[in-house]
Amino acid sequence: xxxxxxxxVGRPGTxxxxxxxxxxxxxxxxxxxxPVDLNRYYGQYVGVRGKSELARGFxxxxxxxxxxxxxxxx
Numbered sequence: 001x002x003x004x005x006x007x008x009v010g011r012p013g014t015x016x017x018x019x020x021x022x023x024x025x026x027x028x029x030x031x032x033x034x035p036v037d038l039n040r041y042y043g044q045y046v047g048v049r050g051k052s053e054l055a056r057g058f059x060x061x062x063x064x065x066x067x068x069x070x071x072x073x074x
Contacts, residue, residue: 002027002041002069012055012063014038017048026055026063036066045072 003018005011005026013026015038029035030050050067054060 002038002044002046004039004042010057012058012061015042017046023061025052025061026058027066028063030065030067032067036069038066038069041069041071045074046070047072 001018003016005013005016005023011026013028015027017024017027027038027048029038047070048064048066048068051065052062053065055063
């Protein structure tokens with residue numbers, strides 16, 4: 001499920017994929033002329049595609065730079 005993580009200096013993403021109360025990975029929109037609007041998918045089951053890298057300071061979590069996001073059926 002896509003969730004917001006609020007404003008926090010140094011956090012590796014603006015959103016997160018969560019399972020219950022556990023963060024699975026952080027997300028941020030890829031820089032583009034028309035970036036993905038992650039807020040549009042708040043609270044939804046989603047699949048994401050993009051580049052993944054270690055979330056420095058939040059190990060062992062990853063941060064995904066989202067290029068494509070799609071809603072999923074439960």
